[in-house]
Amino acid sequence: DGGITQSPKYLFRKEGQNVTLSCEQNLNHDAMYWYRQDPGQGLRLIYYSQIVNDFQKGDIAEGYSVSREKKESFPLTVTSAQKNPTAFYLCASWAAPYSNQPQHFGDGTRLSIL
Amino acid sequence: AQSVTQLGSHVSVSEGALVLLRCNYSSSVPPYLFWYVQYPNQGLQLLLKYTSAATLVKGINDFEAEFKKSETSFHLTKPSAHMSDAAEYFCAVRSMDSNYQLIWGAGTKLIIKP
Numbered sequence: 001d002g003g004i005t006q007s008p009k010y011l012f013r014k015e016g017q018n019v020t021l022s023c024e025q026n027l028n029h030d031a032m033y034w035y036r037q038d039p040g041q042g043l044r045l046i047y048y049s050q051i052v053n054d055f056q057k058g059d060i061a062e063g064y065s066v067s068r069e070k071k072e073s074f075p076l077t078v079t080s081a082q083k084n085p086t087a088f089y090l091c092a093s094w095a096a097p098y099s100n101q102p103q104h105f106g107d108g109t110r111l112s113i114l
Numbered sequence: 115a116q117s118v119t120q121l122g123s124h125v126s127v128s129e130g131a132l133v134l135l136r137c138n139y140s141s142s143v144p145p146y147l148f149w150y151v152q153y154p155n156q157g158l159q160l161l162l163k164y165t166s167a168a169t170l171v172k173g174i175n176d177f178e179a180e181f182k183k184s185e186t187s188f189h190l191t192k193p194s195a196h197m198s199d200a201a202e203y204f205c206a207v208r209s210m211d212s213n214y215q216l217i218w219g220a221g222t223k224l225i226i227k228p
Contacts, residue, residue, distance in 0.1 A: 004157075031214055040123060042204065042220040043158075050214050058215075090157055097214045100146045100165050105157035 002027045006106035021076045021109045023091035031094040032074035120219035128227045133192040137205035146208035147188045200226045
């Protein structure tokens with residue numbers, strides 16, 4: 001079955017440490033997204049990528065970085081510059097943003113500070 | 115700027131009662147609209163989408179939504195609530211400013227009373 005795989009499911013970060021969240025999709029979608037979810041705040045867009053080797057900042061990109069070297073993969077790095085990283089992180093992909101096709105989501109990674 | 119408003123961060127209904135979750139959007143053109151459901155510690159799952167083919171849209175698990183252009187609304191309903199419907203529900207509209215983004219509501223947590 002096609003889908004989006006996020007790993008790990010739980011991640012702990014030490015002070016001053018960078019951590020990387022993995023997102024892999026086998027849906028052959030061009031566009032991929034990272035969202036941050038905090039209680040009561042809905043989904044906030046961190047970064048998105050429309051095509052390989054290209055990505056754009058979302059609303060809350062500070063303290064995060066991404067890469068898109070392969071169509072299937074869109075890893076997110078939470079850097080030490082992100083002072084409040086504790087949240088639930090969701091990866092999504094989209095086949096055809098110009099149409100009424102929906103975004104597809106992974107099961108998320110919960111990041112906490114040690 | 116476009117926006118999506120979900121009225122009520124929490125909605126509580128008794129098992130067997132009607133479920134009504136409200137979503138209002140702002141858009142100057144016919145929108146692409148979506149309802150998603152999120153169970154605890156999971157990703158988002160598509161419930162239904164507005165395709166412009168019909169104003170009443172049926173989704174999974176007996177949910178449906180009615181598109182009302184005059185009211186700029188896309189409210190989600192279910193005739194009879196089950197305990198398994200307890201989850202958070204998100205309404206989203208495709209951005210007119212950027213074809214590669216969705217605009218998200220803040221979410222409504224549905225609580226089912228036995």
